[in-house]
Amino acid sequence: MRIILYLGKGGVGKTTVSASTATAIARSGKRVLIMSTDVAHSLADALGVELSSTPLEVEKNLFAMEVNVLAEIRENWTELYSYFSSILMHDGANEIVAEELAIVPGMEEMISLRYIWKAAKSGNYDSVVVDAAPTGETMRLLGMPESYGWYSEKIGGWHSKAIGFAAPLLSRFMPKKNIFKLMPEINEHMKELHGMLQDKSITTFRVVLNPENMVIKEALRVQTYLNLFGYKLDAAVVNKVLPPNSSDPYLQALIDQQAKYLRVIDDCFYPVPIFRAHQSTKEVIRPDRLFELSQEIFNSKNPMDVLYMNDKTQTLEKINGKYVLSLYLPNVEVEKLAVNIKGDELLVDINNFRKSIVLPNVLVGRKTEGADFEQGTLNITFAN
Numbered sequence: 560m561r562i563i564l565y566l567g568k569g570g571v572g573k574t575t576v577s578a579s580t581a582t583a584i585a586r587s588g589k590r591v592l593i594m595s596t597d598v599a600h601s602l603a604d605a606l607g608v609e610l611s612s613t614p615l616e617v618e619k620n621l622f623a624m625e626v627n628v629l630a631e632i633r634e635n636w637t638e639l640y641s642y643f644s645s646i647l648m649h650d651g652a653n654e655i656v657a658e659e660l661a662i663v664p665g666m667e668e669m670i671s672l673r674y675i676w677k678a679a680k681s682g683n684y685d686s687v688v689v690d691a692a693p694t695g696e697t698m699r700l701l702g703m704p705e706s707y708g709w710y711s712e713k714i715g716g717w718h719s720k721a722i723g724f725a726a727p728l729l730s731r732f733m734p735k736k737n738i739f740k741l742m743p744e745i746n747e748h749m750k751e752l753h754g755m756l757q758d759k760s761i762t763t764f765r766v767v768l769n770p771e772n773m774v775i776k777e778a779l780r781v782q783t784y785l786n787l788f789g790y791k792l793d794a795a796v797v798n799k800v801l802p803p804n805s806s807d808p809y810l811q812a813l814i815d816q817q818a819k820y821l822r823v824i825d826d827c828f829y830p831v832p833i834f835r836a837h838q839s840t841k842e843v844i845r846p847d848r849l850f851e852l853s854q855e856i857f858n859s860k861n862p863m864d865v866l867y868m869n870d871k872t873q874t875l876e877k878i879n880g881k882y883v884l885s886l887y888l889p890n891v892e893v894e895k896l897a898v899n900i901k902g903d904e905l906l907v908d909i910n911n912f913r914k915s916i917v918l919p920n921v922l923v924g925r926k927t928e929g930a931d932f933e934q935g936t937l938n939i940t941f942a943n
């Protein structure tokens with residue numbers, strides 16, 4: 560059983576690359592489910608079929624579904640939802656605003672995660688490919704070491720606060736059944752999913768990006784947070800790469816700009832493997848085209864494999880009360896080394912190679928105190 564999650568900024572080609580990966584897996588004879596948890600659904604368009612939250616077999620071994628979180632909340636979470644909206648209405652919010660606000664932050668992601676858990680546990684598939692929402696909230700939820708406990712605490716907190724402040728008034732808004740009885744069960748599922756997501760032999764995270772400045776920054780942020788939370792990036796897919804040359808000066812200027820960013824990507828993601836796909840002049844939709852794209856991206860590699868297995872890519876530890884950020888840079892001979900901080904970015908210059916890392920919040924605003932390179936690992940100490 561393999562879970563493959565694609566992350567990245569909106570518009571880079573996450574849905575296309577996810578669908579392409581799933582098609583390749585299906586055509587290699589394995590049963591695969593591709594699931595879109597992004598509210599901006601385009602998986603149906605990519606596959607050229609109508610989709611719902613029930614898996615549909617698009618072609619042999621290729622199943623697809625779109626999780627509609629809002630509909631799910633309305634259908635299956637009505638009790639919880641009407642409970643929260645009644646509290647908010649009581650506090651003076653109008654009905655529509657109350658309904659909007661009643662969606663607790665993290666609830667959408669939790670529901671999406673629960674779908675992943677269900678699919679992974681069903682025994683129906685060899686692989687589950689997730690076309691994830693490009694939100695920071697997804698990252699935060701994935702990052703919570705005890706995300707399962709967090710969620711129920713949050714709801715429990717609301718519950719007791721509401722009771723504490725306005726128990727008598729609230730009693731008439733209270734749902735008849737105890738909605739909180741559901742929580743322990745969900746906690747169990749979340750705990751199990753968390754274990755699966757942390758198991759490198761089961762789950763891999765991949766980032767999709769384009770050779771563009773802002774997109775690279777977002778991808779680096781994904782990498783930093785995945786590392787911080789103990790999840791591993793096993794590949795970066797650079798999509799929408801232009802051809803190497805053109806006789807048109809306008810296009811050539813764009814190509815030159817891309818070339819610069821392609822080098823940045825190579826340096827920044829090293830040693831994680833980087834795959835490339837060209838900007839196609841034809842629309843990349845429907846399984847046949849998606850399959851062609853997968854051949855271009857993965858070539859002779861099997862997209863279902865773990866494409867990079869390493870524990871040490873990037874780690875953050877507290878050693879003797881100080882934060883130490885370690886970067887694994889195999890096969891690098893250090894002649895010149897400079898470490899600089901620019902805003903929330905850490906720029907590491909080694910010889911002619913520049914690696915940029917988006918700093919986690921805990922390190923932003925701190926100065927570096929020293930850097931040493933030992934056995935292929937660069938350790939950077941931050942001042943308190």
Ligand SMILES: Nc1ncnc2c1ncn2[C@@H]1O[C@H](COP(=O)(O)OP(=O)(O)O)[C@@H](O)[C@H]1O
Binds near residue numbers: 571
């Ligand atoms: N390699 C490619 N060549 C041409 N068009 C592409 C390519 N990859 C993606 N697209 C197109 O770019 C748009 C955005 O892609 P999509 O996969 O929906 O991005 P995301 O899911 O990251 O928002 C879509 O219209 C898609 O068909």
Ligand SMILES: [Mg+2]
Binds near residue numbers: 597600690
């Ligand atoms: Mg998408």
